[in-house]
Amino acid sequence: MIIPFETIINGILTDGYGVADNFITPDEVAALADQLHQRLSAGKFKAAGTGNEQVSVENAVRGDEIMWLDDATATPVEKAFLLRISEFVSYINQTCYLGLRDVEFHYARYPTGTFYKRHLDQFRNDSRRKLSVICYLNTDWQEEDGGQLALYLPGAVVDPERQIIISPIGGRLVCFESSLLPHEVLPAIHERLSITGWLKTG
Ligand SMILES: O=C(O)CCC(=O)C(=O)O
Numbered sequence: 449m450i451i452p453f454e455t456i457i458n459g460i461l462t463d464g465y466g467v468a469d470n471f472i473t474p475d476e477v478a479a480l481a482d483q484l485h486q487r488l489s490a491g492k493f494k495a496a497g498t499g500n501e502q503v504s505v506e507n508a509v510r511g512d513e514i515m516w517l518d519d520a521t522a523t524p525v526e527k528a529f530l531l532r533i534s535e536f537v538s539y540i541n542q543t544c545y546l547g548l549r550d551v552e553f554h555y556a557r558y559p560t561g562t563f564y565k566r567h568l569d570q571f572r573n574d575s576r577r578k579l580s581v582i583c584y585l586n587t588d589w590q591e592e593d594g595g596q597l598a599l600y601l602p603g604a605v606v607d608p609e610r611q612i613i614i615s616p617i618g619g620r621l622v623c624f625e626s627s628l629l630p631h632e633v634l635p636a637i638h639e640r641l642s643i644t645g646w647l648k649t650g
């Protein structure tokens with residue numbers, strides 16, 4: 449398990465973002481996607497807000513629905529995911545001294561036609577968000593399914609900003625500094641599933 453952790457950290461240190469495939473196994477992707485749909489059918493999802501206004505449904509900015517994960521009510525497959533994240537946090541704290549103390553994660557479901565416009569994750573209401581983490585739960589994702597993540601890397605003096613496009617392939621994990629990288633979710637042509645979260649300082 450150390451290899452994807454190392455890949456992600458090296459990516460953040462050298463490029464400003466890290467990506468690793470197979471952060472979770474195809475079986476775990478399928479089990480989490482299934483669990484997400486069960487939670488959805490049970491009415492546990494809510495339209496996501498944008499952080500400063502209270503959860504008014506901001507369809508013009510983002511169209512996803514979310515459900516926060518919580519240790520107390522997590523099922524075994526959700527617990528296994530959160531455990532993998534806590535191993536990742538321990539690894540980061542041993543190698544990068546970021547002083548991460550807390551995590552928060554939610555499922556996200558983008559129905560067909562939805563997106564999340566360009567934004568930064570360090571919301572006005574939580575400056576403790578240090579690293580943003582997204583793990584995709586889309587089995588058999590195809591290019592025509594849309595919903596790619598676009599990251600905007602700052603340019604140097606003469607270079608323009610660079611756009612990096614990341615496909616939301618099941619099992620893939622993306623991580624970047626919450627306050628630094630503007631990003632957006634391009635329109636999903638097919639339902640798009642993920643678990644998104646933040647690694648936070650104390
Ligand atoms: O799902 C993604 O690729 C990014 C989601 C995102 O930017 C967010 O929830 O803040």
Ligand SMILES: [Fe+2]
Pocket residue numbers: 567568569580631
């Ligand atoms: Fe974001």
